[in-house]
Amino acid sequence: MIARGDDLLARIEPRPTGTPDIGFGVYVHWPFCAQKCPYCDFNSHVRHGGVDEAAFLAAIRKELAANARLTPGRTVTSVFFGGGTPSLMAPGTVGAVLEAIAGHWAVADDAEITLEANPSSVEASRFRGYRDAGVNRVSLGVQALNDPDLKFLGRLHDVDQALGAVKLARDTFPRLSFDLIYARPGQSVEAWSAELRQAIGYAADHLSLYQLTIEPDTAFARLHEAGKLIVPDADEAAALYEATQEITAAAGLPAYEISNHAAPGAESQHNLLYWRYGEYIGVGAGAHGRIVLGPKGERLATVTERNPETWAARAVENGNAVIEVESIFGETAGDEMLLMGLRLTEGIDIARYQAIAGRRFDEKRIADLLHHGMIEVLPSGRIRTTPSGAFVLDAVVADLAA
Structure with missing residues (x-):
């Protein structure tokens, strides 16, 4: 059953269950980017006039409080700042969010605190600020290691900036991951293999490697429909995927998930929480959550308002900006798992x-x-x-x- 209304969380009774054997996570969505990438279907928005961070911080605090009421007694094992481009946030804003989280729940001593960053929006002082605020893992959206493909993908950085950001992250944070997109138009197995080996030379202990997919309602989708963008066919994509698995495994970064590769023990704990069907809350515009509210694993699925300004106003006025809740149990929960x-x-x-x-x-x-x-x-x-x-x-x- 899906419900919609003004304050849907007010009707929900809290229960001290959760998934303590898997963990409890907090996802914070920062929906702003400097530019919308042509392949991206995430809930991200460009605001050339700037963003009122204080207003959005106030809204995040409201939603954290609303979710805390439903999840008493949990211990936070991971926090993930996703987006959008969270590295556009001031370090002080990140620190204030983490302080609010610690004010509502116990936080594990070894909690993983990840922040996504784009190479074009980082500098030494900001990285030091994030580290001082409590971030201990950064995920960089590198996406490619050649300038023509970075331009094709709509990225604002070049290869030199990307590698500079990787080095800076390695010098600042205990843990680092970065993303690459493959199966790009005209990309051969040989070219991708060389690029991947180069990336492994810079990687610390984790890589996220995604095949380019044409998502609906994106700029790439319109080009694809017009016949102006041709991606590798199924056989070519399979060959690229197989090469990816072989090269990463040989380098000591085997796949632990379809698109994620890590040295043993360096897996993303927050993403493992999702894939192991654990419990997490989602705050911010368009965020999703899964809160366990029953002894047999019944879950409350939450979805917040997608428009950032509408989300912020609704969260401050109502205490949260959840616009949809669904009770998930039985075979539906099993299918998700x-x-x-x-x-x-x-x-x-x-x-x-x-x-x-x-x-x-x-x-x-x-x-x-x-x-x-x-x-x-x-x-x-x-x-x-x-x-x-x-x-x-x-x-x-x-x-x-x-």
Whole structure:
């Protein structure tokens, strides 16, 4: 059931359950960018007249308080500042958000605090400010390591700026990750392999490597529909994906999730929280949350207002800007768990799936997927996709969920 109204959270009764074995996360969405990238379908906006950070901070504080009422007794294990471009925020704003979080919940001593940053919006003083505020992990949107492709992707930085930002991040933060986009038009396996090996030379212990996809309602979608942008076909994309897995594994950065690679122990704890179907709140314009409110894993899915200014006004006036809540339980929750958990190389725990979904897997479908090499059952009792299954994940999930 989906509900909409003025203050939907006021009707919800708090319960001290959660997912303490997996963790509890806080996602903070900063929806502003210096420029909208042509491939991006995230809730990001450009405000050439500037942003009233004090007003948005006040709204974030309101939403944190509203979510804290529903989640008593939790311990925050991760905080993620996403966007948009959170590195456009003043370090003092980031620090104030972290102080507000610590005022509502206990924060684990080893909590992972991540901030996304673009190479074009960083400088030494800001990075030191973020570190002093409590950020201990940065994720850089590098996206490519050649200037023509950076221009094609709409990025405001060049390769020299990107590598300078990587070095600065390595010198400032205990942990670093950066993103690259591959399967770009005309990109060969040989060219991508060389670029990836170059990236690994600069990476610390984590890389996020995403295939370029054409998302609806983006500038790239319009070009693609007009026949002016041609991306690699399925066979070419599969070859690029296979090369990615082989090169990263050989370099000690194997995939732990379809698009994420890390040295053992350096995985993103916040993203693992999502993929392991843990509990997290989402504050900021267009943020999503999953709050556990029942002993069998029933979840309250929350969605906030997408327009930044409308979101801020609504949050200050109502105490939160949640515009949609949905109770997720049974097979619907099980389907979500499958969709998230089968992205991981560790797979999912079958017993936990059955407890959340209230159903068992169809043995004939399991046997068929095993026969075709799409999944494997581990000695621990977990189930995961094979490399072939991971490449057609949606089909595997649909088969298991049927």
